[in-house]
Amino acid sequence: MVLRKEFFALVLFAEIVTLTGCAEPEAPKPYQWNLPENFPEPIVPTDNPMSEAKVRLGKKLFYDKQLSFNQAMSCGTCHIQSLGFAESKTVAVGSTGQSHRRNTQPLLNVAYNSNLTWAHSGLTQLEQQILLPMFGEEPIELGITGHEEEVLERFDRGDYPELFEGAFPGEPITFNNVVKALASFVRSMVSFNSDFDRYAYQGDDNALSESQIRGMNLFFSERFECFHCHGGFNFTQSSKHEQQQLDLKPFHNTGLYNEDGEGAYPDIDQGLIEISRRDKDMGRFRAPTLRNVTVTAPYMHDGSIETLADVIDFYAKGGRREGISSPLKNAFIKGIDMTDEERQDLLNFLESLTDETFNTDPQFAGFGTSH
Ligand code: HEC
Ligand code: HEC
Structure with a gap:
Protein backbone atom coordinates (compact mmCIF):
# COMPACT_ATOMS: atom_id res chain seq x y z
CA MET A 1 0.00 0.00 0.00
CA VAL A 2 2.89 2.29 0.70
CA LEU A 3 4.03 1.54 -2.83
CA ARG A 4 0.67 2.73 -4.10
CA LYS A 5 1.04 6.09 -2.50
CA GLU A 6 4.48 6.57 -3.90
CA PHE A 7 3.03 5.80 -7.27
CA PHE A 8 0.47 8.59 -6.97
CA ALA A 9 3.09 10.96 -5.69
CA LEU A 10 5.02 10.09 -8.83
CA VAL A 11 2.05 10.71 -11.10
CA LEU A 12 1.74 14.14 -9.58
CA PHE A 13 5.45 14.74 -9.68
CA ALA A 14 5.68 13.77 -13.37
CA GLU A 15 3.23 16.57 -14.06
CA ILE A 16 5.20 19.01 -11.98
CA VAL A 17 8.73 18.46 -13.30
CA THR A 18 8.41 20.92 -16.16
CA LEU A 19 8.04 23.75 -13.69
CA THR A 20 10.72 26.37 -13.41
CA GLY A 21 9.34 29.53 -11.91
CA CYS A 22 6.32 30.30 -14.10
CA ALA A 23 4.45 32.30 -11.48
CA GLU A 24 1.78 34.68 -12.70
CA PRO A 25 3.33 38.16 -12.95
CA GLU A 26 0.91 40.26 -10.93
CA ALA A 27 -1.53 38.66 -8.53
CA PRO A 28 -3.30 41.26 -6.37
CA LYS A 29 -4.68 39.73 -3.15
CA PRO A 30 -3.94 36.03 -3.42
CA TYR A 31 -7.14 34.00 -3.57
CA GLN A 32 -7.18 31.05 -1.17
CA TRP A 33 -7.67 27.80 -3.13
CA ASN A 34 -8.99 24.95 -1.08
CA LEU A 35 -6.43 22.39 -2.31
CA PRO A 36 -4.59 19.51 -0.65
CA GLU A 37 -1.05 20.32 0.35
CA ASN A 38 1.43 20.50 -2.51
CA PHE A 39 -1.23 20.39 -5.19
CA PRO A 40 -0.65 22.73 -8.12
CA GLU A 41 -3.04 25.63 -8.54
CA PRO A 42 -5.11 25.94 -11.71
CA ILE A 43 -4.06 28.46 -14.33
CA VAL A 44 -6.24 31.57 -14.21
CA PRO A 45 -6.35 34.12 -17.07
CA THR A 46 -4.43 37.28 -16.12
CA ASP A 47 -7.37 39.50 -17.13
CA ASN A 48 -9.70 37.73 -14.70
CA PRO A 49 -7.82 36.98 -11.48
CA MET A 50 -9.75 35.14 -8.78
CA SER A 51 -11.32 37.06 -5.90
CA GLU A 52 -13.82 36.17 -3.19
CA ALA A 53 -16.08 39.01 -4.39
CA LYS A 54 -16.25 37.64 -7.94
CA VAL A 55 -16.92 34.11 -6.69
CA ARG A 56 -19.76 35.42 -4.50
CA LEU A 57 -21.35 37.33 -7.38
CA GLY A 58 -20.78 34.39 -9.76
CA LYS A 59 -22.57 32.01 -7.42
CA LYS A 60 -25.62 34.26 -7.23
CA LEU A 61 -25.71 34.57 -11.01
CA PHE A 62 -25.25 30.80 -11.45
CA TYR A 63 -28.45 30.11 -9.55
CA ASP A 64 -30.47 33.07 -10.83
CA LYS A 65 -33.20 32.30 -13.37
CA GLN A 66 -33.21 35.97 -14.39
CA LEU A 67 -30.17 35.05 -16.46
CA SER A 68 -32.45 33.30 -19.00
CA PHE A 69 -34.54 35.52 -21.27
CA ASN A 70 -37.83 33.95 -20.13
CA GLN A 71 -36.69 33.55 -16.50
CA ALA A 72 -37.31 29.80 -16.80
CA MET A 73 -33.89 28.43 -15.93
CA SER A 74 -30.46 29.13 -14.53
CA CYS A 75 -27.12 27.41 -14.93
CA GLY A 76 -28.05 25.47 -11.81
CA THR A 77 -31.18 24.02 -13.44
CA CYS A 78 -29.01 21.76 -15.61
CA HIS A 79 -25.96 21.58 -13.34
CA ILE A 80 -27.37 20.11 -10.11
CA GLN A 81 -25.09 19.97 -7.08
CA SER A 82 -26.32 16.67 -5.59
CA LEU A 83 -25.61 15.05 -8.98
CA GLY A 84 -22.04 16.34 -9.15
CA PHE A 85 -23.39 19.39 -11.04
CA ALA A 86 -24.59 17.13 -13.86
CA GLU A 87 -28.20 15.97 -14.28
CA SER A 88 -30.05 12.71 -14.84
CA LYS A 89 -31.57 13.62 -18.23
CA THR A 90 -30.15 11.80 -21.25
CA VAL A 91 -29.53 15.11 -23.00
CA ALA A 92 -29.96 18.65 -21.69
CA VAL A 93 -33.16 20.61 -22.35
CA GLY A 94 -33.01 24.40 -22.73
CA SER A 95 -35.27 27.19 -21.44
CA THR A 96 -37.67 26.90 -24.39
CA GLY A 97 -37.91 23.12 -24.18
CA GLN A 98 -35.50 22.55 -27.05
CA SER A 99 -33.24 19.53 -26.63
CA HIS A 100 -29.48 19.84 -26.68
CA ARG A 101 -27.76 16.95 -28.45
CA ARG A 102 -25.44 16.30 -25.51
CA ASN A 103 -25.53 15.11 -21.93
CA THR A 104 -24.90 17.81 -19.30
CA GLN A 105 -21.33 17.67 -18.07
CA PRO A 106 -20.47 17.53 -14.40
CA LEU A 107 -18.74 20.58 -12.97
CA LEU A 108 -15.81 19.98 -10.65
CA ASN A 109 -12.16 20.82 -11.04
CA VAL A 110 -13.14 22.39 -14.37
CA ALA A 111 -10.46 25.01 -13.68
CA TYR A 112 -7.93 22.30 -14.56
CA ASN A 113 -9.50 21.28 -17.89
CA SER A 114 -7.32 22.09 -20.88
CA ASN A 115 -10.30 21.78 -23.25
CA LEU A 116 -13.89 22.55 -22.46
CA THR A 117 -17.08 20.71 -23.49
CA TRP A 118 -17.31 17.21 -24.94
CA ALA A 119 -15.42 17.72 -28.16
CA HIS A 120 -13.82 21.06 -28.85
CA SER A 121 -10.08 21.56 -29.19
CA GLY A 122 -10.35 25.35 -29.46
CA LEU A 123 -12.41 26.11 -26.37
CA THR A 124 -9.77 26.49 -23.74
CA GLN A 125 -11.11 29.28 -21.53
CA LEU A 126 -14.17 29.30 -19.35
CA GLU A 127 -14.79 32.91 -20.31
CA GLN A 128 -15.38 31.73 -23.90
CA GLN A 129 -17.26 28.55 -23.06
CA ILE A 130 -19.81 30.22 -20.76
CA LEU A 131 -20.99 32.39 -23.67
CA LEU A 132 -22.44 29.24 -25.28
CA PRO A 133 -25.24 28.47 -22.79
CA MET A 134 -25.91 32.21 -22.39
CA PHE A 135 -26.07 33.33 -26.01
CA GLY A 136 -26.20 30.10 -28.06
CA GLU A 137 -29.16 29.80 -30.42
CA GLU A 138 -28.68 26.25 -31.58
CA PRO A 139 -29.97 24.96 -29.29
CA ILE A 140 -31.37 27.72 -27.11
CA GLU A 141 -30.24 27.27 -23.51
CA LEU A 142 -30.55 30.55 -21.60
CA GLY A 143 -31.57 32.35 -24.81
CA ILE A 144 -30.21 35.83 -24.08
CA THR A 145 -29.51 36.67 -27.73
CA GLY A 146 -32.00 39.33 -28.87
CA HIS A 147 -32.89 40.13 -25.25
CA GLU A 148 -29.56 41.54 -24.10
CA GLU A 149 -30.73 44.87 -22.68
CA GLU A 150 -33.77 43.42 -20.96
CA VAL A 151 -31.70 40.72 -19.24
CA LEU A 152 -28.87 43.03 -18.23
CA GLU A 153 -31.28 45.55 -16.68
CA ARG A 154 -32.40 42.87 -14.22
CA PHE A 155 -28.97 43.05 -12.61
CA ASP A 156 -29.28 46.74 -11.86
CA ARG A 157 -31.62 45.94 -8.98
CA GLY A 158 -31.63 44.45 -5.49
CA ASP A 159 -28.21 43.66 -4.07
CA TYR A 160 -26.64 43.16 -7.51
CA PRO A 161 -25.22 46.72 -7.92
CA GLU A 162 -23.36 46.31 -4.64
CA LEU A 163 -22.10 42.82 -5.54
CA PHE A 164 -20.89 44.04 -8.95
CA GLU A 165 -19.19 47.04 -7.35
CA GLY A 166 -17.38 44.73 -4.91
CA ALA A 167 -16.27 42.41 -7.70
CA PHE A 168 -15.48 45.02 -10.37
CA PRO A 169 -14.95 48.35 -8.58
CA GLY A 170 -15.78 51.40 -10.69
CA GLU A 171 -16.92 49.34 -13.69
CA PRO A 172 -20.42 49.34 -15.22
CA ILE A 173 -22.59 46.19 -15.10
CA THR A 174 -21.79 44.39 -18.37
CA PHE A 175 -22.14 40.87 -19.77
CA ASN A 176 -18.37 40.75 -19.86
CA ASN A 177 -18.33 41.06 -16.08
CA VAL A 178 -21.27 38.65 -15.68
CA VAL A 179 -19.18 36.08 -17.56
CA LYS A 180 -16.03 36.82 -15.55
CA ALA A 181 -17.92 36.33 -12.29
CA LEU A 182 -19.53 33.08 -13.48
CA ALA A 183 -16.13 31.80 -14.61
CA SER A 184 -14.65 32.64 -11.20
CA PHE A 185 -17.41 30.73 -9.42
CA VAL A 186 -16.97 27.68 -11.69
CA ARG A 187 -13.19 27.81 -11.11
CA SER A 188 -13.75 27.87 -7.36
CA MET A 189 -15.51 24.48 -7.55
CA VAL A 190 -12.55 22.27 -6.65
CA SER A 191 -13.03 18.80 -5.25
CA PHE A 192 -10.34 16.69 -3.61
CA ASN A 193 -12.20 15.04 -0.78
CA SER A 194 -13.20 11.61 -2.08
C1 HEC B 1 -8.82 5.40 -25.45
C2 HEC B 1 -9.12 6.19 -24.29
C3 HEC B 1 -9.99 5.59 -23.20
C4 HEC B 1 -9.76 4.44 -22.46
C5 HEC B 1 -8.61 3.45 -22.60
C6 HEC B 1 -10.84 4.37 -21.51
N1 HEC B 1 -11.68 5.43 -21.67
FE1 HEC B 1 -13.36 5.79 -20.60
N2 HEC B 1 -13.86 7.31 -21.88
C7 HEC B 1 -13.07 7.77 -22.90
C8 HEC B 1 -13.81 8.72 -23.70
C9 HEC B 1 -13.30 9.47 -24.92
C10 HEC B 1 -15.10 8.80 -23.12
C11 HEC B 1 -16.28 9.62 -23.66
C12 HEC B 1 -16.78 8.92 -24.93
C13 HEC B 1 -17.98 9.55 -25.56
O1 HEC B 1 -18.80 10.14 -24.89
O2 HEC B 1 -18.13 9.42 -26.81
C14 HEC B 1 -15.08 7.92 -21.96
C15 HEC B 1 -16.13 7.75 -21.08
C16 HEC B 1 -16.06 6.99 -19.91
C17 HEC B 1 -17.08 6.96 -18.89
C18 HEC B 1 -18.35 7.79 -18.88
C19 HEC B 1 -18.13 9.08 -18.12
C20 HEC B 1 -19.21 10.09 -18.27
O3 HEC B 1 -19.18 11.08 -17.50
O4 HEC B 1 -20.08 9.98 -19.15
C21 HEC B 1 -16.64 6.11 -17.91
C22 HEC B 1 -17.35 5.75 -16.62
C23 HEC B 1 -15.36 5.58 -18.34
N3 HEC B 1 -15.05 6.14 -19.56
C24 HEC B 1 -14.61 4.67 -17.62
C25 HEC B 1 -13.50 3.99 -18.15
C26 HEC B 1 -12.92 2.79 -17.58
C27 HEC B 1 -13.38 2.14 -16.29
C28 HEC B 1 -11.91 2.41 -18.43
C29 HEC B 1 -11.05 1.17 -18.35
C30 HEC B 1 -11.79 -0.09 -18.39
C31 HEC B 1 -11.88 3.38 -19.51
N4 HEC B 1 -12.86 4.32 -19.31
C32 HEC B 1 -10.98 3.35 -20.56
C33 HEC B 1 -11.77 7.36 -23.18
C34 HEC B 1 -11.21 6.19 -22.70
C1 HEC C 1 -29.81 23.53 -20.78
C2 HEC C 1 -28.90 22.97 -19.81
C3 HEC C 1 -27.65 23.76 -19.49
C4 HEC C 1 -27.60 25.06 -18.99
C5 HEC C 1 -28.74 26.02 -18.71
C6 HEC C 1 -26.21 25.32 -18.76
N1 HEC C 1 -25.44 24.24 -19.12
FE1 HEC C 1 -23.45 24.07 -18.91
N2 HEC C 1 -23.46 22.37 -20.01
C7 HEC C 1 -24.59 21.77 -20.53
C8 HEC C 1 -24.21 20.79 -21.53
C9 HEC C 1 -25.15 19.92 -22.35
C10 HEC C 1 -22.80 20.80 -21.61
C11 HEC C 1 -21.93 20.05 -22.62
C12 HEC C 1 -21.86 20.95 -23.87
C13 HEC C 1 -21.14 20.38 -25.06
O1 HEC C 1 -20.34 19.47 -24.94
O2 HEC C 1 -21.38 20.87 -26.17
C14 HEC C 1 -22.36 21.81 -20.65
C15 HEC C 1 -21.02 22.14 -20.39
C16 HEC C 1 -20.62 23.10 -19.48
C17 HEC C 1 -19.25 23.36 -19.09
C18 HEC C 1 -18.01 22.63 -19.61
C19 HEC C 1 -17.50 21.67 -18.57
C20 HEC C 1 -16.27 20.93 -19.00
O3 HEC C 1 -15.81 20.08 -18.23
O4 HEC C 1 -15.74 21.17 -20.09
C21 HEC C 1 -19.27 24.40 -18.20
C22 HEC C 1 -18.07 25.04 -17.52
C23 HEC C 1 -20.63 24.80 -18.03
N3 HEC C 1 -21.44 23.98 -18.80
C24 HEC C 1 -21.04 25.85 -17.23
C25 HEC C 1 -22.32 26.43 -17.33
C26 HEC C 1 -22.67 27.75 -16.81
C27 HEC C 1 -21.76 28.69 -16.05
C28 HEC C 1 -23.98 27.95 -17.14
C29 HEC C 1 -24.83 29.19 -16.92
C30 HEC C 1 -24.36 30.40 -17.61
C31 HEC C 1 -24.44 26.73 -17.83
N4 HEC C 1 -23.39 25.85 -17.94
C32 HEC C 1 -25.73 26.54 -18.27
C33 HEC C 1 -25.89 22.06 -20.13
C34 HEC C 1 -26.28 23.29 -19.60
Missing part, protein backbone atom coordinates in the same frame (compact mmCIF):
# COMPACT_ATOMS: atom_id res chain seq x y z
CA ASP A 195 -12.22 8.36 -0.36
CA PHE A 196 -9.67 7.91 -3.13
CA ASP A 197 -8.11 11.31 -2.26
CA ARG A 198 -7.95 10.35 1.39
CA TYR A 199 -6.17 7.15 0.45
CA ALA A 200 -3.82 8.44 -2.24
CA TYR A 201 -3.02 11.94 -1.03
CA GLN A 202 -3.86 12.16 2.66
CA GLY A 203 -2.22 8.97 3.89
CA ASP A 204 -5.38 7.26 5.13
CA ASP A 205 -4.76 3.57 4.44
CA ASN A 206 -8.26 2.66 5.58
CA ALA A 207 -10.10 5.01 3.23
CA LEU A 208 -10.45 2.31 0.56
CA SER A 209 -11.81 -1.22 1.00
CA GLU A 210 -9.86 -4.26 -0.17
CA SER A 211 -12.16 -4.51 -3.16
CA GLN A 212 -11.61 -0.85 -4.05
CA ILE A 213 -7.86 -1.30 -3.86
CA ARG A 214 -8.10 -4.29 -6.21
CA GLY A 215 -10.28 -2.19 -8.52
CA MET A 216 -7.76 0.65 -8.42
CA ASN A 217 -4.97 -1.73 -9.39
CA LEU A 218 -7.05 -2.94 -12.33
CA PHE A 219 -7.81 0.63 -13.37
CA PHE A 220 -4.10 1.47 -13.48
CA SER A 221 -3.09 -1.81 -15.14
CA GLU A 222 -1.96 -2.46 -18.72
CA ARG A 223 -4.67 -5.10 -18.88
CA PHE A 224 -7.55 -2.69 -18.26
CA GLU A 225 -5.85 0.37 -19.81
CA CYS A 226 -8.27 2.92 -18.24
CA PHE A 227 -5.53 5.20 -16.92
CA HIS A 228 -4.13 5.98 -20.37
CA CYS A 229 -7.09 8.22 -21.08
CA HIS A 230 -8.47 8.84 -17.59
CA GLY A 231 -5.08 9.54 -15.98
CA GLY A 232 -3.61 12.17 -13.68
CA PHE A 233 -5.14 13.48 -10.48
CA ASN A 234 -8.27 14.56 -12.30
CA PHE A 235 -8.85 11.24 -14.07
CA THR A 236 -8.81 12.87 -17.50
CA GLN A 237 -6.00 13.60 -19.94
CA SER A 238 -7.55 16.99 -20.51
CA SER A 239 -5.72 18.74 -17.69
CA LYS A 240 -3.49 21.71 -17.29
CA HIS A 241 -2.25 23.57 -14.27
CA GLU A 242 0.45 26.03 -13.40
CA GLN A 243 3.11 23.37 -12.97
CA GLN A 244 2.65 21.43 -16.17
CA GLN A 245 3.15 22.12 -19.84
CA LEU A 246 2.54 18.74 -21.41
CA ASP A 247 0.26 18.91 -24.41
CA LEU A 248 -1.82 15.78 -23.98
CA LYS A 249 -4.31 14.86 -26.66
CA PRO A 250 -7.50 14.10 -24.81
CA PHE A 251 -9.90 13.17 -27.66
CA HIS A 252 -10.66 9.54 -28.52
CA ASN A 253 -13.04 7.35 -30.47
CA THR A 254 -14.21 4.64 -28.08
CA GLY A 255 -16.27 2.61 -30.59
CA LEU A 256 -19.74 3.70 -29.49
CA TYR A 257 -20.91 3.86 -33.12
CA ASN A 258 -19.95 2.64 -36.57
CA GLU A 259 -22.75 3.57 -38.94
CA ASP A 260 -21.10 2.69 -42.24
CA GLY A 261 -18.40 0.14 -41.48
CA GLU A 262 -15.85 2.93 -41.73
CA GLY A 263 -16.38 4.29 -38.26
CA ALA A 264 -18.97 7.05 -38.91
CA TYR A 265 -20.87 8.43 -35.91
CA PRO A 266 -24.52 9.55 -36.29
CA ASP A 267 -24.94 12.87 -38.13
CA ILE A 268 -26.35 14.54 -35.04
CA ASP A 269 -22.96 14.45 -33.32
CA GLN A 270 -19.67 13.34 -34.82
CA GLY A 271 -17.35 14.85 -32.23
CA LEU A 272 -14.05 16.60 -32.85
CA ILE A 273 -14.21 16.24 -36.65
CA GLU A 274 -16.87 18.98 -36.68
CA ILE A 275 -14.28 21.41 -35.35
CA SER A 276 -11.06 20.11 -36.90
CA ARG A 277 -12.46 18.88 -40.25
CA ARG A 278 -9.90 16.07 -40.14
CA ASP A 279 -11.31 12.62 -41.06
CA LYS A 280 -9.38 10.88 -38.31
CA ASP A 281 -11.24 12.92 -35.69
CA MET A 282 -14.57 11.23 -36.50
CA GLY A 283 -16.19 10.11 -33.24
CA ARG A 284 -13.47 11.56 -31.05
CA PHE A 285 -14.71 12.98 -27.76
CA ARG A 286 -12.92 14.23 -24.66
CA ALA A 287 -12.17 11.60 -22.06
CA PRO A 288 -14.21 13.01 -19.17
CA THR A 289 -13.08 13.17 -15.56
CA LEU A 290 -14.25 10.16 -13.57
CA ARG A 291 -14.44 12.07 -10.31
CA ASN A 292 -18.01 11.91 -8.98
CA VAL A 293 -18.89 9.54 -11.83
CA THR A 294 -21.14 7.37 -9.67
CA VAL A 295 -23.66 10.22 -9.29
CA THR A 296 -23.61 11.60 -12.86
CA ALA A 297 -25.56 8.95 -14.80
CA PRO A 298 -26.40 8.59 -17.65
CA TYR A 299 -23.04 8.40 -19.41
CA MET A 300 -21.18 9.33 -22.58
CA HIS A 301 -21.55 12.49 -24.69
CA ASP A 302 -25.10 11.59 -25.67
CA GLY A 303 -26.15 9.96 -22.41
CA SER A 304 -26.60 6.70 -24.33
CA ILE A 305 -25.29 4.38 -21.60
CA GLU A 306 -27.52 4.29 -18.56
CA THR A 307 -25.50 2.81 -15.72
CA LEU A 308 -21.90 2.54 -14.66
CA ALA A 309 -22.16 -1.25 -14.79
CA ASP A 310 -23.19 -0.91 -18.45
CA VAL A 311 -20.17 1.33 -19.12
CA ILE A 312 -17.90 -1.37 -17.72
CA ASP A 313 -19.67 -3.92 -19.92
CA PHE A 314 -19.05 -1.63 -22.88
CA TYR A 315 -15.30 -1.64 -22.17
CA ALA A 316 -15.33 -5.39 -21.55
CA LYS A 317 -16.77 -5.90 -25.04
CA GLY A 318 -14.39 -3.35 -26.60
CA GLY A 319 -17.12 -1.01 -27.88
CA ARG A 320 -20.82 -1.22 -28.69
CA ARG A 321 -22.36 -3.40 -31.43
CA GLU A 322 -20.84 -2.46 -34.84
CA GLY A 323 -18.61 0.02 -32.98
CA ILE A 324 -16.53 -2.95 -31.78
CA SER A 325 -15.13 -3.39 -35.29
CA SER A 326 -14.75 0.33 -36.04
CA PRO A 327 -11.47 1.08 -37.83
CA LEU A 328 -11.38 4.45 -36.02
CA LYS A 329 -11.60 3.02 -32.51
CA ASN A 330 -8.67 3.75 -30.20
CA ALA A 331 -6.28 0.81 -29.84
CA PHE A 332 -6.67 0.76 -26.04
CA ILE A 333 -10.36 -0.16 -26.39
CA LYS A 334 -9.70 -3.76 -27.21
CA GLY A 335 -12.07 -5.69 -25.01
CA ILE A 336 -11.24 -7.03 -21.56
CA ASP A 337 -11.81 -10.56 -20.39
CA MET A 338 -12.84 -9.88 -16.77
CA THR A 339 -14.31 -11.96 -13.98
CA ASP A 340 -17.47 -10.91 -12.14
CA GLU A 341 -15.36 -10.11 -9.12
CA GLU A 342 -13.07 -7.85 -11.13
CA ARG A 343 -16.08 -6.07 -12.60
CA GLN A 344 -17.41 -5.41 -9.10
CA ASP A 345 -13.98 -4.31 -7.85
CA LEU A 346 -13.71 -1.77 -10.66
CA LEU A 347 -17.22 -0.48 -9.93
CA ASN A 348 -16.37 -0.16 -6.25
CA PHE A 349 -13.21 1.72 -7.10
CA LEU A 350 -15.13 4.19 -9.28
CA GLU A 351 -17.44 4.74 -6.34
CA SER A 352 -14.47 5.82 -4.24
CA LEU A 353 -14.11 8.83 -6.55
CA THR A 354 -17.34 10.37 -5.24
CA ASP A 355 -16.86 13.51 -3.16
CA GLU A 356 -19.93 13.79 -0.94
CA THR A 357 -18.51 16.82 0.84
CA PHE A 358 -18.37 18.66 -2.46
CA ASN A 359 -21.83 17.51 -3.52
CA THR A 360 -23.34 18.94 -0.33
CA ASP A 361 -21.00 21.86 0.37
CA PRO A 362 -23.08 24.99 1.19
CA GLN A 363 -20.30 27.05 -0.41
CA PHE A 364 -21.56 25.84 -3.81
CA ALA A 365 -25.25 25.38 -2.98
CA GLY A 366 -28.23 27.27 -4.38
CA PHE A 367 -30.50 29.49 -2.34
CA GLY A 368 -33.69 27.46 -2.31
CA THR A 369 -35.95 29.42 -4.65
CA SER A 370 -33.85 31.60 -6.91
CA HIS A 371 -36.40 34.27 -7.91
